[in-house]
Amino acid sequence: xxxxxxxxxxxxxxxxxxxxxxxxxxxxxxxxxxxxxxxxxxxxxxxxxxxxxxxxxxxxxxxxxxxxxxxxxxxxxxxxxxxxxxxxxxxxxxxxxxxx
Amino acid sequence: xxxxxxxxxxxxxxxxxxxxxxxxxxxxxxxxxxxxxxxxxxxxxxxxxxxxxxxxxxxxxxxxxxxxxxxxxxxxxxxxxxxxxxxxxxxxxxxxxxxxxxxxxxxxxxxxxxxxxxxxxxxxxxxxxxxxxxxxxxxxxxxxxxxxxxxxxxxxxxxxxxxxxxxxxxxxxxxxxxxxxxxxxxxxxxxxxxxxxxxxxxxxxxxxxxxxxxxxxxxxxxxxxxxxxxxxxxxxxxxxxxxxxxxxxxxxxxxxxxxxxxxxxxxxxxxxxxxxxxxxxxxxxxxxxxxxxxxxxxxxxxxxxxxxxxxxxxxxxxxxxxxxxxxxxxxxxxxxxxxxxxxxxxxxxxxxxxxxxxxxxxxxxxxxxxxxxxxxxxxxxxxxxxxxxxxxxxxxxxxxxxxxxxxxxxxxxxxxxxxxxxxxxxxxxxxxxxxxxxxxxxxxxxxxxxxxxxxxxxxxxxxxxxxxxxxxxxxxxxxxxxxxxxxxxxxxxxxxxxxxxxxxxxxxxxxxxxxxxxxxxxxxxxxxxxxxxxxxxxxxxxxxxxxxxxxxxxxxxxxxxxxxxxxxxxxxxxxxxxxxxxxxxxxxxxxxxxxxxxxxxxxxxxxxxxxxxxxxxxxxxxxxxxxxxxxxxxxxxxxx
Amino acid sequence: xxxxxxxxxxxxxxxxxxxxxxxxxxxxxxxxxxxxxxxxxxxxxxxxxxxxxxxxxxxxxxxxxxxxxxxxxxxxxxxxxxxxxxxxxxxxxxxxxxxxxxxxxxxxxxxxxxxxxxxxxxxxxxxxxxxxxxxxxxxxxxxxxxxxxxxxxxxxxxxxxxxxxxxx
Numbered sequence: 001x002x003x004x005x006x007x008x009x010x011x012x013x014x015x016x017x018x019x020x021x022x023x024x025x026x027x028x029x030x031x032x033x034x035x036x037x038x039x040x041x042x043x044x045x046x047x048x049x050x051x052x053x054x055x056x057x058x059x060x061x062x063x064x065x066x067x068x069x070x071x072x073x074x075x076x077x078x079x080x081x082x083x084x085x086x087x088x089x090x091x092x093x094x095x096x097x098x099x100x
Numbered sequence: 101x102x103x104x105x106x107x108x109x110x111x112x113x114x115x116x117x118x119x120x121x122x123x124x125x126x127x128x129x130x131x132x133x134x135x136x137x138x139x140x141x142x143x144x145x146x147x148x149x150x151x152x153x154x155x156x157x158x159x160x161x162x163x164x165x166x167x168x169x170x171x172x173x174x175x176x177x178x179x180x181x182x183x184x185x186x187x188x189x190x191x192x193x194x195x196x197x198x199x200x201x202x203x204x205x206x207x208x209x210x211x212x213x214x215x216x217x218x219x220x221x222x223x224x225x226x227x228x229x230x231x232x233x234x235x236x237x238x239x240x241x242x243x244x245x246x247x248x249x250x251x252x253x254x255x256x257x258x259x260x261x262x263x264x265x266x267x268x269x270x271x272x273x274x275x276x277x278x279x280x281x282x283x284x285x286x287x288x289x290x291x292x293x294x295x296x297x298x299x300x301x302x303x304x305x306x307x308x309x310x311x312x313x314x315x316x317x318x319x320x321x322x323x324x325x326x327x328x329x330x331x332x333x334x335x336x337x338x339x340x341x342x343x344x345x346x347x348x349x350x351x352x353x354x355x356x357x358x359x360x361x362x363x364x365x366x367x368x369x370x371x372x373x374x375x376x377x378x379x380x381x382x383x384x385x386x387x388x389x390x391x392x393x394x395x396x397x398x399x400x401x402x403x404x405x406x407x408x409x410x411x412x413x414x415x416x417x418x419x420x421x422x423x424x425x426x427x428x429x430x431x432x433x434x435x436x437x438x439x440x441x442x443x444x445x446x447x448x449x450x451x452x453x454x455x456x457x458x459x460x461x462x463x464x465x466x467x468x469x470x471x472x473x474x475x476x477x478x479x480x481x482x483x484x485x486x487x488x489x490x491x492x493x494x495x496x497x498x499x500x501x502x503x504x505x506x507x508x509x510x511x512x513x514x515x516x517x518x519x520x521x522x523x524x525x526x527x528x529x530x531x532x533x534x535x536x537x538x539x540x541x542x543x544x545x546x547x548x549x550x551x552x553x554x555x556x557x558x559x560x561x562x563x564x565x566x567x568x569x570x571x572x573x574x575x576x577x578x579x580x581x582x583x584x585x586x587x588x589x590x591x592x593x594x595x596x597x598x599x600x601x602x603x604x605x606x607x608x609x610x611x612x613x614x615x616x617x618x619x620x621x622x623x624x625x626x627x628x629x630x631x632x633x634x635x636x637x638x639x640x641x642x643x644x645x646x647x648x649x650x651x652x653x654x655x656x657x658x659x660x661x662x663x664x665x666x667x668x669x670x671x672x673x674x675x676x677x678x679x680x681x682x683x684x685x686x687x688x689x690x691x692x693x694x695x696x697x698x699x700x701x702x703x704x705x706x707x708x709x710x711x712x713x714x715x716x717x718x719x720x721x722x723x724x725x726x727x728x729x730x731x732x733x734x735x736x737x738x739x740x
Numbered sequence: 741x742x743x744x745x746x747x748x749x750x751x752x753x754x755x756x757x758x759x760x761x762x763x764x765x766x767x768x769x770x771x772x773x774x775x776x777x778x779x780x781x782x783x784x785x786x787x788x789x790x791x792x793x794x795x796x797x798x799x800x801x802x803x804x805x806x807x808x809x810x811x812x813x814x815x816x817x818x819x820x821x822x823x824x825x826x827x828x829x830x831x832x833x834x835x836x837x838x839x840x841x842x843x844x845x846x847x848x849x850x851x852x853x854x855x856x857x858x859x860x861x862x863x864x865x866x867x868x869x870x871x872x873x874x875x876x877x878x879x880x881x882x883x884x885x886x887x888x889x890x891x892x893x894x895x896x897x898x899x900x901x902x903x904x905x906x907x908x
Binding site: 010023025051056077091 | 742743746750753754757758760761766769770773776777780783784786787788789792795796799800803804807808810811812814815820823824825826827828829830832833834836837838840841844845848849851853855856857858859860861863864872873876877880881884888891892894895896898899900901902903
């Protein structure tokens with residue numbers, strides 16, 4: 001029997017790797033992929049907790065997270081396309097229109 | 101008797117209709133809502149008068165307005181004999197002025213605005229006279245002041261008109277300050293602002309005095325004098341009379357309605373309404389009588405030499421208001437209200453006739469450029485002549501009965517009364533003189549204006565002359581309800597008002613009554629004949645007199661230099677202080693320092709903090725991650 | 741035996757995640773991601789969540805990643821390969837994510853798992869996983885479920901609007 005903590009550690013590690021990717025990569029598409037990684041880190045923790053606490057609500061939450069991830073990916077990529085069309089770049093450090 | 105509510109609220113409704121729909125929808129038809137509303141008010145007022153004649157009075161609260169501890173004020177209505185008379189006066193004159201304005205204001209770009217203000221004014225004045233407590237009285241008081249400001253400055257493009265509006269408002273403020281203090285004193289003393297409990301308890305306090313700055317002052321006298329300050333301002337008595345002549349900058353119907361017939365009489369109404377308070381203080385009564393008497397003479401002398409047709413009538417108004425205060429001051433409140441009531445008709449008539457003349461003359465107000473107009477405008481001439489006879493006191497006309505009543509009551513009161521009787525009788529002479537000087541200069545002799553003006557001379561349209569004729573009927577017959585017993589009448593007017601205003605005790609014989617009456621008729625006739633001599637028979641006399649008594653003439657011509665005095669004593673120092681202390685130091689250094697300093701600080705801070713917003717998405721993400729880190733850290737610390 | 745499977749799957753997930761982040765070629769990233777998703781689905785199977793495992797493969801691998809691949813076609817891969825792939829601020833990223841990782845690992849011990857719900861492993865197996873999930877989803881979570889459909893609708897409209905060619 002695998003202890004719950006192993007799953008949670010795994011989730012944390014995947015989440016941290018995703019966060020690292022989000023904070024350091026220049027390519028916006030890879031940043032979006034990193035967000036998916038972070039979401040997966042959360043998902044595995046939720047499924048594990050749901051399993052060990054014998055409650056299906058965690059899995060329901062995962063279900064909704066997948067929905068939101070799909071929506072987010074669609075919108076995010078649409079933004080990338082719009083951005084690419086207007087700025088001809090997918091590098092996040094070249095997009096500083098919000099600089100105060 | 102609930103229908104009495106229609107009286108003030110019909111004009112209020114018309115005001116809102118014209119205010120909201122005037123510019124786009126009603127436009128040139130703006131007179132319909134206002135005129136119909138005031139006609140409705142007039143009809144209801146007549147019904148209320150009939151009710152009151154049958155002895156039914158009313159005092160009830162409509163709506164509780166303010167409730168704060170012991171302080172309670174309601175919107176409430178008191179309808180008794182005095183209110184009923186005032187309602188008839190206000191609504192009837194207002195209605196005729198509304199009709200007259202259809203012709204006079206025709207085609208003015210602010211037509212709807214004019215009618216909206218007229219309706220608001222009518223509403224305010226009706227709220228004032230129907231109030232059953234001091235605060236509602238004060239509300240109406242200030243509201244008519246506001247309307248007066250709006251209507252005097254109606255042609256606001258004209259510098260002099262907007263200045264006159266401001267002057268009226270500010271001068272009234274001086275009086276209203278005292279009035280406000282008086283209302284506060286009433287509350288502090290009686291703990292209520294309703295008329296009836298105040299009147300009931302006033303007697304117990306007659307002897308009480310309070311200490312102000314080391315001076316023992318009788319409490320009731322203090323309250324009465326403070327309230328009288330408001331009356332002095334609103335009714336243009338010395339020393340706050342300066343606004344009324346300038347108020348002639350407004351459209352003439354406004355002068356007729358507000359500055360002759362109704363608003364300025366609010367002061368007289370207030371003194372009469374509060375007669376139980378005033379009667380308790382002989383000192384305050386003497387002040388009222390003297391201020392009235394002196395004002396009557398003072399304004400009449402100025403009116404002798406003015407050439408502006410409206411200003412002559414304006415000073416005449418001040419003078420006649422002086423008569424009313426004279427009557428109140430000697431305890432003959434009913435006589436004061438009687439004169440208020442008759443004066444409303446003949447003075448409104450005088451103003452509307454003047455407006456008719458100006459209409460024909462293309463806005464000319466200088467009587468030296470008129471003359472001989474009777475051939476061109478017979479209706480205006482006849483009505484104006486009757487109004488002048490009425491104000492001069494020709495026996496049988498309205499002004500005769502009321503003025504005679506006042507003079508007789510003043511004489512019979514003794515003491516100060518005799519002094520004001522002398523003042524009033526001299527004023528009666530002057531009144532007759534300047535009234536007929538106006539008539540002779542305007543309507544008789546040869547025309548002295550330009551050819552162009554002569555070409556344009558015409559009688560005014562029906563919509564203007566019919567109100568003149570109706571008012572003329574009032575100027576003739578209004579006095580017939582108060583014919584004194586001496587002349588075979590019943591003195592019904594005083595009897596009718598007696599439940600509210602009390603019976604003045606007359607301690608004079610019939611012989612003395614005949615004497616005062618005869619004397620006033622005599623001086624009136626003398627004034628008319630003098631005017632006839634001066635301005636028709638021998639026009640060099642006034643010129644020669646003016647040469648001979650140069651200093652006196654210029655003193656009168658310059659209205660005793662009161663405006664100049666106020667300018668030097670009040671206006672200039674105020675402007676000096678405002679410019680140097682308020683603007684220079686308080687506003688410039690203090691307030692602007694704070695006002696500019698705070699945004700400066702924020703701007704300085706913002707310029708530095710702004711660098712956080714570098715537009716790099718990942719820095720924002722890092723801050724979010726830091727937040728996450730903090731949440732975990734806090735969870736760790738608190739949960740473990 | 742189960743521990744062995746878990747060890748393999750967990751190790752693969754971690755290594756594949758790192759490969760996703762560190763690949764120079766974006767297409768490779770997406771392909772590593774695909775593999776990572778498959779291993780994640782395996783982990784879901786270990787946790788008796790077979791419906792979610794299927795969803796993971798169908799939605800994530802089948803739909804979302806294909807979308808990513810389409811967009812990557814916009815990029816000039818060969819030129820992209822020669823450019824610096826990390827921002828200049830990478831040390832900050834490393835330290836922040838390491839800090840969060842440590843905080844999370846430290847906080848994990850605070851979880852309490854003694855409150856058990858009604859869906860024991862046996863209960864789920866008796867009703868089958870899909871049916872059990874459906875029961876909870878369509879009763880207790882009916883309203884959020886409907887809202888989720890709205891979110892998707894909005895996302896579709898938004899994506900179409902954002903990505904369409906501007907007609908002038």
